[in-house]
Amino acid sequence: MPNRSPKRVLVTGGAGFIGSFLCERLVEEGHEVLAVDNYYTGRRSNIVHLLDRPNFEVMRHDITFALYVEVDQIYNLACPASPGHYQFDPVQTTKTSVHGAINMLGLAKRTKARILQASTSEIYGDPNVHPQPEDYWGHVNPIGPRACYDEGKRCAETLFFDYHRQHGVDIKVARIFNTYGPRMHPNDGRVVSNFIVQALSGEPVTIYGDGSQTRSFCYVDDLVDGLIRLMNSPDDITGPINLGNPGEFSILQLAQMVLAKTGSKVSIERRTLPRDDPRQRQPDIARAQSLLGWSPTVGLEQGLDRTIAYFTNALRPAVASAG
Numbered sequence: 001m002p003n004r005s006p007k008r009v010l011v012t013g014g015a016g017f018i019g020s021f022l023c024e025r026l027v028e029e030g031h032e033v034l035a036v037d038n039y040y041t042g043r044r045s046n047i048v049h050l051l052d053r054p055n056f057e058v059m060r061h062d063i064t065f066a067l068y069v070e071v072d073q074i075y076n077l078a079c080p081a082s083p084g085h086y087q088f089d090p091v092q093t094t095k096t097s098v099h100g101a102i103n104m105l106g107l108a109k110r111t112k113a114r115i116l117q118a119s120t121s122e123i124y125g126d127p128n129v130h131p132q133p134e135d136y137w138g139h140v141n142p143i144g145p146r147a148c149y150d151e152g153k154r155c156a157e158t159l160f161f162d163y164h165r166q167h168g169v170d171i172k173v174a175r176i177f178n179t180y181g182p183r184m185h186p187n188d189g190r191v192v193s194n195f196i197v198q199a200l201s202g203e204p205v206t207i208y209g210d211g212s213q214t215r216s217f218c219y220v221d222d223l224v225d226g227l228i229r230l231m232n233s234p235d236d237i238t239g240p241i242n243l244g245n246p247g248e249f250s251i252l253q254l255a256q257m258v259l260a261k262t263g264s265k266v267s268i269e270r271r272t273l274p275r276d277d278p279r280q281r282q283p284d285i286a287r288a289q290s291l292l293g294w295s296p297t298v299g300l301e302q303g304l305d306r307t308i309a310y311f312t313n314a315l316r317p318a319v320a321s322a323g
């Protein structure tokens with residue numbers, strides 16, 4: 001169960017989509033929260049409402065450089081997560097995953113802090129095993145356009161387990177599956193925000209390939225709850241642990257749901273399927289259920305409603321001009 005005694009908590013990537021919700025929860029729980037971010041994909045507006053809280057602080061810093069702070073817990077979330085963003089500067093993406101992990105693990109080693117890595121279902125690549133359990137080693141192209149992210153995150157996991165075995169660092173590794181919700185950047189490029197923004201602004205919904213590829217979508221509140229449970233789990237639970245919603249949908253189904261919910265009459269436009277795009281993805285969450293007592297509670301219908309409400313408000317001028 002979550003440990004509620006106040007701690008000094010560092011959240012790297014704290015101004016990003018998931019990071020901002022995590023900071024919010026930790027501030028509410030009374031911890032001293034330090035968000036570190038270089039604003040590569042994150043935004044001040046995601047955390048501006050926390051700035052007047054006495055137990056919240058933010059620092060502009062790139063985790064590929066050393067960081068000297070005193071903390072009890074580290075959530076390492078810094079890394080662009082959308083394919084468009086992580087492929088924009090792939091060398092920086094690998095540096096963030098690998099050098100960033102080394103720096104944060106070094107910090108954890110010096111301060112004896114517990115450290116949680118935001119790993120990813122991309123560890124499994126284009127999976128041949130379905131759904132994906134944690135003991136599946138994956139099917140990743142090491143030299144393709146997604147490799148900077150996939151292999152960067154795989155190397156980060158290697159580093160976490162080596163720091164654990166070699167230096168006794170107290171680690172937790174979460175493998176996060178597709179997560180969505182309010183505060184995703186409107187130009188993020190990931191499928192849920194893309195479809196909603198397109199539908200609301202009167203632009204065609206872009207389906208890559210034939211739309212038969214599947215994903216399993218987790219609402220951000222559920223994910224944050226899983227991360228906090230994992231961080232505060234007993235010492236011997238290192239992970240990796242899958243965190244995601246097992247509800248599996250094709251991309252075409254998702255497009256149809258978004259169109260129905262927004263009442264938008266825009267067309268569906270087919271685009272070329274990006275290289276190495278995984279055909280299917282669904283988490284096996286038996287470990288999270290048994291070890292953390294965690295299961296997602298927000299279904300896709302409900303989560304889409306909340307996300308559409310957020311974007312309707314955030315895009316108000318653009319929506320008005322689209323009629």
Ligand code: NAD
Pocket residue numbers: 012013014015016017018019036037038039040041042043061062063064076077078079080081082096100118119120121175176177178179180
């Ligand atoms: P995001 O892009 O909104 O957030 C990432 C944050 O990290 C941003 O605020 C960005 O500015 C910051 N950042 C990037 N490089 C940095 C650097 N070198 N130094 C400091 N800050 C840096 O993405 P997100 O969806 O919130 O993802 C957060 C984490 O969760 C990432 O590590 C991502 O790989 C992981 N994850 C997310 C998903 C998902 O579906 N959202 C799935 C799997 C894993």
Ligand code: UDP
Pocket residue numbers: 082083178189190191192194195206207208209213215251273274277278
């Ligand atoms: N996708 C799509 N249209 C879009 C954006 C994404 O059809 O406008 C597809 C993409 O090809 C992939 C799935 O949706 O099959 C999920 O893409 P996303 O970028 O959200 O994340 P991924 O799971 O691929 O990392």
